[in-house]
Amino acid sequence: xxxxxxxxxxxxxxxxxxxxxxxxxxxxxxxxxxxxxxxxxxxxxxxxxxxxxxxxxxxxxxxxxxxxxxxxxxxxxxxxxxxxxxxxxxxxxxxxxxxxxxxxxxxxxxxxxxxxxxxxxxxxxxxxxxxxxxxxxxxxxxxxxxxxxxxxxxxxxxxxxxxxxxxxxxxxxxxxxxxxxxxxxxxxxxxxxxxxxxxxxxxxxxxxxxxxxxxxxxxxxxxxxxxxxxxxxxxxxxxxxxxxxxxxxxxxxxxxxxxxxxxxxxxxxxxxxxxxxxxxxxxxxxxxxxxxxxxxxxxxxxxxxxxxxxxxxxxxxxxxxxxxxxxxxxxxxxxxxxxxxxxxxxxxxxxxxxxxxxxxxxxxxxxxxxxxxxxxxxxxxxxxxxxxxxxxxxxxxxxxxxxxxxxxxxxxxxxxxxxxxx
Numbered sequence: 001x002x003x004x005x006x007x008x009x010x011x012x013x014x015x016x017x018x019x020x021x022x023x024x025x026x027x028x029x030x031x032x033x034x035x036x037x038x039x040x041x042x043x044x045x046x047x048x049x050x051x052x053x054x055x056x057x058x059x060x061x062x063x064x065x066x067x068x069x070x071x072x073x074x075x076x077x078x079x080x081x082x083x084x085x086x087x088x089x090x091x092x093x094x095x096x097x098x099x100x101x102x103x104x105x106x107x108x109x110x111x112x113x114x115x116x117x118x119x120x121x122x123x124x125x126x127x128x129x130x131x132x133x134x135x136x137x138x139x140x141x142x143x144x145x146x147x148x149x150x151x152x153x154x155x156x157x158x159x160x161x162x163x164x165x166x167x168x169x170x171x172x173x174x175x176x177x178x179x180x181x182x183x184x185x186x187x188x189x190x191x192x193x194x195x196x197x198x199x200x201x202x203x204x205x206x207x208x209x210x211x212x213x214x215x216x217x218x219x220x221x222x223x224x225x226x227x228x229x230x231x232x233x234x235x236x237x238x239x240x241x242x243x244x245x246x247x248x249x250x251x252x253x254x255x256x257x258x259x260x261x262x263x264x265x266x267x268x269x270x271x272x273x274x275x276x277x278x279x280x281x282x283x284x285x286x287x288x289x290x291x292x293x294x295x296x297x298x299x300x301x302x303x304x305x306x307x308x309x310x311x312x313x314x315x316x317x318x319x320x321x322x323x324x325x326x327x328x329x330x331x332x333x334x335x336x337x338x339x340x341x342x343x344x345x346x347x348x349x350x351x352x353x354x355x356x357x358x359x360x361x362x363x364x365x366x367x368x369x370x371x372x373x374x375x376x377x378x379x380x381x382x383x384x385x386x387x388x389x390x391x392x393x394x395x396x397x398x399x400x401x402x403x404x405x406x407x408x409x410x411x412x413x414x415x416x417x418x419x420x421x422x
Contacts, residue, residue, distance in 0.1 A: 007035050007036050008037065008107060008415070009036070009104060010031050010038055010039070010109055010419075011108045012024050012028050012038065012039070012041065012109045013041045013114045013118070014041070015060070015086045015114065016043070016082075016086070017265060019264075019329045019330060019332070021043075022235070022236035022237075023135055023212050023233075023235075023236065024111070024133065025049065025050065025055070025236045026234035026405070027109065027234055027411060028040055028053075029053060029236075030405075030408045031415065032054075034412050034416075038056060040055045041058045041092075042057070043059070043060055043089060044059030044062055045064065047059055049238050052238065058096060060088075061089050062088075066081065067268045068269070072349075073267065073269060074349060075151045076150055078350060080174065080178040082113075082350070083113070086113060090113070090116070091186075093114060094117055094120045094121050094124065097125065097128075102125065106128070107128075107131065107415060107418060107419045108121065108128065108129070108130045109131045109132075109415065110132060111132075111133065112134055112135075115202045116198075116205070117186075119192065120186060120187070129418045130208075131207065131418060132202075132208070132209050132210065133210045134211050135212050135213075135330050136330040136351035136354065136355060138350075138355070139351065141167055141199055141203065142221040142223050142224060143163040143164050144222065148354045149166060149167065150349075151347070151353050151369050153357065167199070168197070171199050172197075175199065176197060176198055180194075180198060183195070204225070207418055208227055208228075208229065208418045209225045209228045210229045210411055211224075211230050212231050212233065213232070213334075214232045214406065214407075215230055218358060227414075229407070229410060229411055229414045231406070231408060232403050232404065232407050233330075233337075233404075234408055235331070235338065235404060235405070237313060237315055240313075242313045244317065247309075248309055251287070251289070256322070258287040258288055258289055258321055258322065259281060259286050259322055259325060259382065260290075260318075261273070261288055261291065262325070262326050263327050264326070264329055267292070267327065267348075268297065270297050271297045271298075273346070273370070273373065274292075274297055276374060276378050277290070277325070280379045281305060281306065284379060284383060284386075286305070286382070288305065288306050289306075289307050289308075289309060290306060292308070293311065314336075314339070315335060315338070318338075318339035319340070319341070321341060322342070323342045323344055323365075323385050324336045324343050325344040325382070327346060327347065328345040328348075328352030328355040328356045328367070329351075329355070330355055333359060336364075337362075337395075337398060338399060340400075341395060342391050343365030344365060344366055344381050344385060345365060345366070345367040346368050346370050346373055347369055353367075362398065364391060364394050365385065366384070366385065
């Protein structure tokens, strides 16, 4: 009989939106089920989600004003906004780790943007093991196809050496000038040598890398860090038993399957997006559901063919709609794949361009960058998806092969093995 692994203390650290939070919560619940002690560190506004799941929570500072920053969703300047906004939270991570007994065997499982601070923790706790959870393929830099540098697709014929130089050129312009001054000051204070490239350093810090997306969505690339553990999408629904509202059920019952538009729960700058959606659906003669917690982005009076909802459990809604139009966040993308729903991805920044390109490559949707969004293009893309029976067939086939939580137990075992090395 196989011996049960001794209980571990796993410190999980995540930042960002609910899309960043939920995969860590799914892993935390699996680790707790395996008998391990959990410390969950995340932005303080996510406390209700974590507490409701019965997990111990340690809030990190977060300023909601960042959602109104004009460059938050900019294709190239968005990283700088996110980096600066998350530094106060990340500065609290070494402080938390310093409160733990120095001889306690603990392991960190962190968001990629928390890796620099995890390295500071290891400097103070020699032997500390660090695992990095990469939520989307673009979090792992590669020179292999498909290669998106922000909104720009690199052609297949471009040699790998040139691709590597393009990566470094982009990082030296938009990433390193923002990240390195403060990071190197903290490293110097911790007795660590300064670094010259944030991206090169991030992928070298972790003792174990975990890809939180399946191989069929993004095959393992030769230049990804090793050792690497693959996992399916670790989907988490904070309200798995939530029912659709009576208002929404009535709307759904009035005709054919509607379209659904969501720019992401954290997007408070989507007024133009919704204006085009209203006009495009009117021209197409289609009904639409608008999902956003920020009602002020919509006209005071909506046309009869549009229904606004603050929150809807996607898992209950998506099987009943025709097309999901969304920003390309990895969590929303995964839910649409699970439901077998056609997707129109309208990426703005961050990992969204790469996710949109992969949806297109799978043949289950199309991508239309937000910078090119207008009513005419929206009508054309939606019309093509609505008329394409092949897309719907591929969506159904892919959903039939979708394995929820595939690889989660392997991740738990890998973390147990990593901790045993201390």
